[in-house]
Amino acid sequence: xxxxxxxxxxxxxxxxxxxxxxxxxxxxxxxxxxxxxxxxxxxxxxxxxxxxxxxxxxxxxxxxxxxxxxxxxxxxxxxxxxxxxxxxxxxxxxxxxxxxxxxxxxxxxxxxxxxxxxxxxxxxxxxxxxxxxxxxxxxxxxxxxxxxxxxxxxxxxxxxxxxxxxxxxxxxxxxxxxxxxxxxxxxx
Amino acid sequence: xxxxxxxxxxxxxxxxxxxxxxxxxxxxxxxxxxxxxxxxxxxxxxxxxxxxxxxxxxxxxxxxxxxxxxxxxxxxxxxxxxxxxxxxxxxxxxxxxxxxxxxxxxxxxxxxxxxxxxxxxxxxxxxxxxxxxxxxxxxxxxxxxxxxxxxxxxxxxxxxxxxxxxxxxxxxxxxxxxxxxxxxxxxxxxxxxxxxxxxxxxxxxxxxxxxx
Numbered sequence: 001x002x003x004x005x006x007x008x009x010x011x012x013x014x015x016x017x018x019x020x021x022x023x024x025x026x027x028x029x030x031x032x033x034x035x036x037x038x039x040x041x042x043x044x045x046x047x048x049x050x051x052x053x054x055x056x057x058x059x060x061x062x063x064x065x066x067x068x069x070x071x072x073x074x075x076x077x078x079x080x081x082x083x084x085x086x087x088x089x090x091x092x093x094x095x096x097x098x099x100x101x102x103x104x105x106x107x108x109x110x111x112x113x114x115x116x117x118x119x120x121x122x123x124x125x126x127x128x129x130x131x132x133x134x135x136x137x138x139x140x141x142x143x144x145x146x147x148x149x150x151x152x153x154x155x156x157x158x159x160x161x162x163x164x165x166x167x168x169x170x171x172x173x174x175x176x177x178x179x180x181x182x183x184x185x186x187x188x
Numbered sequence: 189x190x191x192x193x194x195x196x197x198x199x200x201x202x203x204x205x206x207x208x209x210x211x212x213x214x215x216x217x218x219x220x221x222x223x224x225x226x227x228x229x230x231x232x233x234x235x236x237x238x239x240x241x242x243x244x245x246x247x248x249x250x251x252x253x254x255x256x257x258x259x260x261x262x263x264x265x266x267x268x269x270x271x272x273x274x275x276x277x278x279x280x281x282x283x284x285x286x287x288x289x290x291x292x293x294x295x296x297x298x299x300x301x302x303x304x305x306x307x308x309x310x311x312x313x314x315x316x317x318x319x320x321x322x323x324x325x326x327x328x329x330x331x332x333x334x335x336x337x338x339x340x341x342x343x344x345x346x347x348x349x350x351x352x353x354x355x356x357x358x359x360x361x362x363x364x365x366x367x368x369x370x371x372x373x374x375x376x377x378x379x380x381x382x383x384x385x386x387x388x389x390x391x392x393x394x395x396x397x398x399x400x
Contacts, residue, residue, distance in 0.1 A: 017264070017267070020264075020267070021260075021264060024260055024263055024264065025260070028256065028259060028260060028263070029256055032251060032256075032259070033246070036245065036246070036247060036251070037242055037245050040245075042247040042251065045247075046259055049259060049263070050259070050262060050263055050266065053263045054263075054266055054267070057267050057268070058268070123241070123244060123245070124244075126237070127240070127241045127244055130237050130238055130241040131241050131245065134238060134241070134242070145238070146242065149238050149239045149242045150239075150242045150243065154204075155203055155205065170199075170203070170205075173199070173203060174196070174199040177199060177202070177231060177234060177235065178231075180234045180238060181227075181230055181231055181234045184233075184234055184237070185230065188230070188233050188234065188237060
């Protein structure tokens with residue numbers, strides 16, 4: 001087990017801001033990419049990273065040494081992402097006419113910079129198809145698969161992050177993979 | 189090998205959780221079963237593609253070094269100041285042990301009043317409802333013969349010399365009570381000497397007084 005991170009956490013708890021800055025340096029980009037892949041929005045991903053570190057800082061005294069630091073911080077970040085996904089408003093159709101503004105439809109309400117999630121990303125056509133397939137996974141599989149594919153986390157660690165038994169994670173990874181296989185069968 | 193078992197093993201293999209001896213068994217099954225072989229190939233491709241795609245998902249408006257540094261700055265700036273954290277620890281203690289805190293405050297206040305009362309204690313204090321007939325000589329409080337006090341008499345740090353009649357209680361604190369043969373006390377007569385008794389008397393008097 002990595003001893004550096006618990007030690008940094010202990011120093012930070014004693015008020016050493018430099019130690020905390022090192023923890024931020026270690027995890028900020030990893031967390032950003034994880035959050036971005038879950039939320040597909042840069043703004044939201046940055047917010048999640050910020051919230052995660054704030055929570056980590058406030059709860060340093062509750063950090064339990066028996067847990068890997070990475071597991072703990074991913075757990076906090078994942079939960080924040082899942083909260084945001086839950087809170088998201090149902091999507092509205094752009095073609096529907098707005099009730100409040102006559103003659104205006106959804107397109108006219110989009111801000112000028114045109115940063116809808118899809119256009120934010122640089123993906124090849126094949127990757128878009130795969131991304132759409134992953135996005136269409138039922139939520140409980142989506143989280144597991146996202147963690148499985150992007151981090152070098154073992155199934156056990158994913159279980160620790162999501163606070164689920166490893167057998168559940170295994171089943172979900174298997175089903176999720178089969179789901180993707182069926183979706184992509186004729187497209188790969 | 190059963191194909192259903194093989195499918196579970198395929199997933200375990202892709203998760204990196206299949207033991208080495210089982211890998212050999214899976215391979216020999218795949219070599220002999222075309223259906224499983226094509227399924228395995230597709231699963232492998234799916235896995236690789238999904239992995240690649242998620243790796244490739246990055247915001248187009250680059251999240252570069254500069255953006256990363258700005259985010260770091262924002263994170264470090266939003267951290268609460270150390271000082272308030274110190275205070276939080278104290279506040280947290282109070283929240284965690286409300287009983288202890290209340291008891292500590294109570295003990296402190298009682299101790300304070302106890303000491304102030306104790307220090308006042310060198311003077312002679314006479315209290316009562318009907319003091320006109322009382323004669324004070326030095327440290328002695330005399331209820332003269334023939335006098336008739338209505339109500340209580342309290343003497344602190346002195347001697348009470350009762351020669352007449354008292355209708356109420358006579359209390360003497362840190363002193364002596366002399367009852368002459370002509371004297372008569374209708375209520376209770378008490379002498380309080382010890383600190384604890386004295387304290388208890390003060391407490392009951394304070395609370396009894398405020399309750400009245």
